[in-house]
Amino acid sequence: MAFIKARPWTSMTIVLAMLVIGINAYLVFKNDSNITRSYFINEFQKAYIGTNTERVNKETIVAPAETFTITADATSLSAVNVKRGQEVMMNDLLATYQTDEVDEEIKKLESERTAYETELSDLQDALDQIEDEYGDGSNPKSSINTDQINDKLSVTLKLELAQQNSASTAVALLNRHIAETNRQIALIEAQITQIQSRQGIVSPIDGIVSAIKEEAGTVTFEIYSNEKAMYAYLSEMEWQKVQEGQTVDFKVKHVKDALSGVVLEKQMIATDDHTFWANELAKTAALPQPTNYEVTLQQDAPLEDIPFSTTGKASIIVNEAFDSYKVDKSWLATTKKGNKKLYIINQEGKIQLIDINVQFNTAKSAIFMDYVEEGTPMLSNEKRNIAAYTFRTLPVEKIQWSHFKDLTWKQYVKYIVF
Secondary structure (H helix, E strand, C coil), X not given: CHHHHHCHHHHXXXXXXXHHHHHHHXXXXXXXXXXXXXXXXXXXXXXXXXXXXXXXXXXXXXXXXXXXXXXXXXXHEEEEXXXXXXXXXXXXXXXEEXXXXXXXXXXXXHHHHHHHXXXXXXXXXXXXXXXXXXXXXXXXXXXXXXXXXXXXXXXXXXXXXXXXXXXXXXXXXXXXXXHHHHHHHHHHHHHHHHHHHHHEEECCCCEEEEEEEEECCEEEEEEEECCEEXXXXXXXXXXXXXXXXXXXXXXXXXXXXXXXXXXXXEEEEECCCCCHHHHHHCCCCCCCCCXXXXXXXXXXXXXXXXXXXXXXEEEEEEEEEXXXXXXXXHHXXXXXXXXXXXXXXXXXXXXXXXXXXXXXXXXXXXXXXXXXXXXXXXXXXXXXXXXXXXXXXXXXXXXXXXXXXXXXXXXXXXXXXX
């Protein structure tokens, strides 16, 4: 009090100065302050151009690319020739019919084929004899001497040969008969194959017998193709994003190298309790609930020596932007019209609010392709004064209480006032 009485003007000056400093500090640092000031930036992201993708990541299961089902009347079968898990080739017999008549017809055709094969041998012998006798290219003065030709030839053919004055004409005649005999043999073999297929159930593909079921008087054979695919299961939202032909990256158990492929097919109908591969995958992975849809993924390289039901992971690229940037999507400001804006620090070190066009969002980031100079600092969505300068600690670190203690009161006053 004595100091104030002794120096009233000095005391008043100090009080006024402190009041001015306090009011100025309040106006500068209050949240809705319109006074341009420098900002301390302790969190930012730098803009780097590159290829950005949105992915749907799913658990997968190895399954056959195709499944075939063949059904037959159980009472018409005499035997089932395969068992579950057996590898079969196309046209292998799965089961045999009870048909004695078929056996008789096959025997008849086989006898006919043998006769044609004998005739073919005789024709070839006759052709060799003529070529040996007249191989020098000279023609006989009289007709071909059929007594010297294979006596097993038919009478009709012998008469035709006897009427020929040219060895070349006789050779052409024999070649025509040989071709006709070959056609007859091929026709009979086709008939035998057709009857043999009717003799029983045959496999339509190379594959694995996955099931043999007998019920209600029928026998059903299920066969997995040797070619494998991978199945995944999508939620309704994921189904909207995933399209056939999109690129997929795979990782499969027991396969060291990463695989790539495409989305081959997606189902319109949701899975149910009878969807076999969904139930298999559900043993080890949680499927989308309450509804999910099956999607077939086809890898570029074949999966060899990998059993069915092996699990893996797939990453489906549903969006891709080249020469693009990404930023934390919570850092974007949204206008009343729904446009997106982003705070950045320009080359002068000042805060700037720019418009950006978001191409798509990932789980955490927004992807945009508007031009931004590489390395530009991007700031979080907090209301800031445009054109205000910014500063940050070097090296970059979050502000600590120790930073305040390192500054003198003169530095604080200088910053507040100026």
